[in-house]
Amino acid sequence: MKAAMLRSGSLEILDLPTPEPGFEEARVRMRSAGVCHSDLHIVRGDWAGVPDTMPVGHEGIGVVEALGPGAERYIDIGDRVILGLGGSGGGYWCGACEHCLSGEPRLCAQSRGIMGTFAEEFCVYARSLVRLPDDVGDEEAPLACGGLTAYGAVKKLFKHQVRPGTTIAIVGAAGGLGHYAIQIAKAFGYTVIGVDVGEEKLKFVESMGADFAVTPDDAPALVAEKTERGVSASLVFAARVVGFQLGLQLLGPGGLFVAVGIPPTSDGPITLQPFEFFVKSPTVIYSAVGNVQDMREVVDLAAAGKLKSHIGRVAKLSELPAVFDELEASRYVGRAVITDLGG
Numbered sequence: 001m002k003a004a005m006l007r008s009g010s011l012e013i014l015d016l017p018t019p020e021p022g023f024e025e026a027r028v029r030m031r032s033a034g035v036c037h038s039d040l041h042i043v044r045g046d047w048a049g050v051p052d053t054m055p056v057g058h059e060g061i062g063v064v065e066a067l068g069p070g071a072e073r074y075i076d077i078g079d080r081v082i083l084g085l086g087g088s089g090g091g092y093w094c095g096a097c098e099h100c101l102s103g104e105p106r107l108c109a110q111s112r113g114i115m116g117t118f119a120e121e122f123c124v125y126a127r128s129l130v131r132l133p134d135d136v137g138d139e140e141a142p143l144a145c146g147g148l149t150a151y152g153a154v155k156k157l158f159k160h161q162v163r164p165g166t167t168i169a170i171v172g173a174a175g176g177l178g179h180y181a182i183q184i185a186k187a188f189g190y191t192v193i194g195v196d197v198g199e200e201k202l203k204f205v206e207s208m209g210a211d212f213a214v215t216p217d218d219a220p221a222l223v224a225e226k227t228e229r230g231v232s233a234s235l236v237f238a239a240r241v242v243g244f245q246l247g248l249q250l251l252g253p254g255g256l257f258v259a260v261g262i263p264p265t266s267d268g269p270i271t272l273q274p275f276e277f278f279v280k281s282p283t284v285i286y287s288a289v290g291n292v293q294d295m296r297e298v299v300d301l302a303a304a305g306k307l308k309s310h311i312g313r314v315a316k317l318s319e320l321p322a323v324f325d326e327l328e329a330s331r332y333v334g335r336a337v338i339t340d341l342g343g
């Protein structure tokens with residue numbers, strides 16, 4: 001079978017033997033695999049501590065074709081499934097530690113990620129698989145990381161009692177995560193101010209359902225006009241620290257700040273005035289990916305027609321190195337999906 005592998009820092013398409021599913025694992029014949037920005041970081045060696053030799057890809061849709069011992073308790077041969085869980089923590093979790101039991105398996109000491117969906121066949125922990133209804137197409141593979149990450153962030157609004165009907169800001173609203181967050185926040189009943197740069201992106205933000213689309217420069221005035229004392233929550237998907245700073249600025253008293261993007265370290269830290277803390281009493285949290293229950297809820301939203309991926313590029317496996325170059329140069333809008341893993 002064909003698979004993309006990172007070997008000593010270079011991306012190669014190899015012919016590998018068909019993998020055998022281990023204990024509680026299923027082998028999935030992949031029908032599509034999404035290209036996530038974090039794959040690009042891994043392939044380019046941007047993150048210290050991540051190996052330079054490893055399988056790549058962590059978003060996918062496929063059909064279960066073989067089961068290892070014990071996997072039959074979770075899934076059946078022939079099931080069409082979505083897999084990935086954001087890559088981080090989706091490959092295994094113990095199920096019994098304090099983090100697993102509180103719904104944060106990503107923090108489990110035994111957790112493993114999912115890596116290697118750019119392959120014709122892939123073995124994965126069967127408990128992490130979510131069955132897909134027919135009305136969610138193969139091109140929706142990016143829901144597995146991008147969609148789930150946006151969903152996990154918006155769901156934090158409920159956890160922190162930000163009431164539906166209130167106005168929230170989504171900073172970086174036109175991006176690969178932001179465009180999902182707009183749709184999810186609207187489905188949950190929030191009024192959404194989408195913040196991004198440039199006329200074309202603002203049009204796209206409106207087309208995703210945002211009530212208002214605004215540039216970072218105009219955002220403070222719009223928030224002052226549309227809310228009494230600021231937004232009830234800021235969700236920051238921006239990859240620059242200025243976006244984080246803006247998100248804090250737009251926040252009203254008692255508001256929730258949810259950080260999701262990871263700006264380069266060279267951008268420096270966020271500045272917080274302790275006096276502003278006193279005045280606003282904000283809640284500041286980080287949100288990363290989600291768990292298998294969150295993934296089931298994402299699939300339900302997609303099946304109900306309330307959540308859709310914006311796909312800007314479709315390619316076959318042999319084109320993957322070119323797709324990474326294009327992603328790096330921002331040559332397409334939305335997410336890329338590999339739909340022919342043998343091609």
Ligand SMILES: [Zn+2]
Binds near residue numbers: 037039058
């Ligand atoms: Zn990802």
Ligand SMILES: [Zn+2]
Binds near residue numbers: 094098099100105108
């Ligand atoms: Zn655990």
